[in-house]
Amino acid sequence: MSVLAPGSGGVTAGRSLELYFIDGRPDGMLTAEVFNWTGHVLMAPRTQLAAALSRKEAGYTGVYLLLGEYDGEPRAYVGEGEDISDRIRSHDTRKDWWTTVVLVTSAAxxxxxxHAKYLEARLVEQARLVGRVTLDNGNTPPRPGLSEAAQANMEAFLDYLFMVLPALRIDMFLQATRPARQNPVETSDTSPTRFELVNRRHKLRATAVLDGGDFIVQAGSLARASWEGRNTETSGYALLRDELQRMGVLATRGSACEFTKDYAFKSPSAAAAVVNGRPANGTLEWRLEGGGATYKEWEAQHLEVLTGKAGL
Incomplete structure (x- = not known):
């Protein structure tokens, strides 16, 4: 599969992520590697722990993640070790909530x-910053003293790791909130497309921008105070809304909830569902700001323009 290269310089390049399903099952043990990255990721369900720990990389120095649920909420533990298999064996008897283990080492x-202590500290810092899961760790471990060059190497290592883990559906380090925009002087070529969703019945108005492929609902937007849709316990959007409240992205403001930060959704429908407190077709409910075309109409026009340009 192709993914974008890490880095924040605004220039990205394609990268090839190689996933190897060790026993041929998509829900079994797998490895993940990226060309030109020294890192190696081994992911396994707890039911295959013995097989995972028998592999040579399990005896390497590195960091590991234990993933699962506790009281219905996502939970994780980040650890490190010179022989990470020893540490994981001890957790097998002391922690019973985890169902998946991820081992991160270097191929050589x-x-x-x-290095491992630095990676552990940074992973805990990032997980706490994002706030998607409850960490079973106690305090955030301090970063060890590394040379400037060694720190740069570990940050580059992490850039790749933060790219690989979401491809494995591990999003506890993925920052979906966005920093407040500084309102730079924008030209028509760089201005993001702006949308709004107005729910007059519940006196809600939310605004969003489509920027760099992200559908970002902006801070100050209002949403329903609670989820009113059917199948509350099983709806993915209801669970997403609960997560946003747990993270502090949604905060109660009187009879509604307010977005305290800009938040990037995976689709207009996910954003509309969270705002309305029920499943919603975001392509019809979001409109160009000022009461213009629906997102669906805008998208059709946009594709028509692009197709016309491509045909020239």
Missing amino acids: NNLHKA
Whole structure:
């Protein structure tokens, strides 16, 4: 599969992520590697723990993640070790909530203890910053003293890791909130497309921008105070809404909820569902700001323009 290269310089390049399903099952043990990255990721369900720990990379120096649920909420633990299999064996008897283990090492086993401690500290910091899961860790471990060059190497290592893990559906480090826009002087070529959703019955108005492929609902937008749709316990959008409240992205403001931060949704429908408190077709409910065309109409016109340009 193709993914974007890490980095924040605004220039991205394609990268090839190689997933190897060890026993041929998509829900079984797998490895993940990226060309030109020294890292190696091994992911396994707890039911295959013995097989995972028998592999050579399980005896390497690195970091690991334990993933699962506790009291119905996502939970995780981040750890490190010079022989990570020893640490995971101890957790097998002391922690019973986790169902998946992820081992992160280097293919040549060239990480040392200080590298692993730095990676552990940064992973805990990032997980707490994002707030998607409850960490079973106690305090955030301090970063060890590394040289400037070694820190740069570990940050580059993390850039790749933060690219690989979401491809494995591990999004606990993925930052969906966005920093407040500084309102720069924008030209017609760079201005993001702006949409709004107005729910007059519940006195709600939300605004969003389509920017760089992200559908970002903006801070200050209002949403229903609670989820009113059917199948509350099983709706993915209801669970997403609960997560946003748990993260503090949605905060109660009188009879409604307010977005405290800009938040990037995966689709207009996900955004509309959270705003309306029920399943919604976002392509019809979001309109160009000012009461213009629906998102669906705008998208059709946009595709027609692009197709026309491509045919020239």
